[in-house]
Amino acid sequence: MGLTISAIELKRINEPLKQAFKTSLQTVTERESLIIKVVSDEGLEGFGECIAFSTPWYTEETVTSCRFVIEHVLVPLLLDKTLENPSQVDEVFKAVKGNRMAKAAVETAVWDLFAKKRGMPLWQMLGGKDAPVPAGVVVAADEEKISDGVAAAFSAGYSRVKIKITPDSNIGLLKEIIARYPDMLFFADANGAFSEASWERLIAFDGAGFTLIEQPFAEQQWKLHARAKRDMKTAICLDESIGSLADAERAIAEEAADILVLKMGRLGGWSETLKVVELCREHSIGMWVGGMIEFGVSKAHNLALASLPGITLPGDFSASRHFWERDIIAPEIRIENGKVALSKDAGIGYCVDWQREEGASW
Known part of the structure; x- marks a missing residue:
């Protein structure tokens, strides 16, 4: 039960935390994130989220770097591809070194998409x-x-x-x-x-x-x-x-x-x-x-x-x-x-x- 990726959209959101989140590495008062929407040829929509932070205090990836990689590297690789199962995304993305958070944002959206295609909860x-x-x-x-x-x-x-x-x-x-x-x-x-x-x-x-x-x-x-x-x-x-x-x-x-x-x-x-x-x-x-x-x-x-x-x-x-x-x-x-x-x-x-x-x- 395959599907074809017909569109991939991205939206940046930003939200203040209700209270500061303090660690030995950083104090976070505001959270920026990217939400990914992957659309199939049948009009189904799957969603993923990029969990990188705005600056590289936790990992080397950031919201800005992930957005660049998603828009300019990952989307061109995946768009118009026909997939038989969601695990194929991992194979497609092996052409790109590292950038795991950027990859995960898109890849998880495809898993959501396949679960909706099959009419069942992802779990x-x-x-x-x-x-x-x-x-x-x-x-x-x-x-x-x-x-x-x-x-x-x-x-x-x-x-x-x-x-x-x-x-x-x-x-x-x-x-x-x-x-x-x-x-x-x-x-x-x-x-x-x-x-x-x-x-x-x-x-x-x-x-x-x-x-x-x-x-x-x-x-x-x-x-x-x-x-x-x-x-x-x-x-x-x-x-x-x-x-x-x-x-x-x-x-x-x-x-x-x-x-x-x-x-x-x-x-x-x-x-x-x-x-x-x-x-x-x-x-x-x-x-x-x-x-x-x-x-x-x-x-x-x-x-x-x-x-x-x-x-x-x-x-x-x-x-x-x-x-x-x-x-x-x-x-x-x-x-x-x-x-x-x-x-x-x-x-x-x-x-x-x-x-x-x-x-x-x-």
């Missing part, structure tokens, strides 16, 4: 489980605001809270906060803030009560991550280190992680991500779906990913109103009893407001 087309997805939220704030942020997450019904940490974090305060909520999971995310020089500070987090510590060291510090996995009781999770199937294979071979974070944008889209999922299943590596302060299109794809067997830890799934006054999708993503219900509609299961003005906020 169902992928073999996902029809069950609500456990939701987690990130508390990325100054130390004096962490306690209030966790309390708000608890009141909103989230089943997991992720707290940003650095070598200077107040471990005693974090331990005290975690102890208040015995029924919640707590993840620590360092964004590579530690080094060999701050090793003892990392070890001190072992007794704080976190389920895992995400990316304690820089992305290429494989030996330090393997050492942490070996010496610490708390599970070690890799995020920024995993940008391809080869990276996941290396993490397993070097015993550098107990758990991997799945981010389709950084992996280049669905095809590569599904290969990583299968690899993790084969080696009993834990998995969860990471977020990028994204809008609802990306989050809808991530919900389909989180439905797959083997992905059991709560991912970065906040309600639409957590970051934005209003999302670009309808209906809004809502949290009920700590989970997000999967849509039964075809494709990603949400309508996209394509009439939003280019680059405008709500």
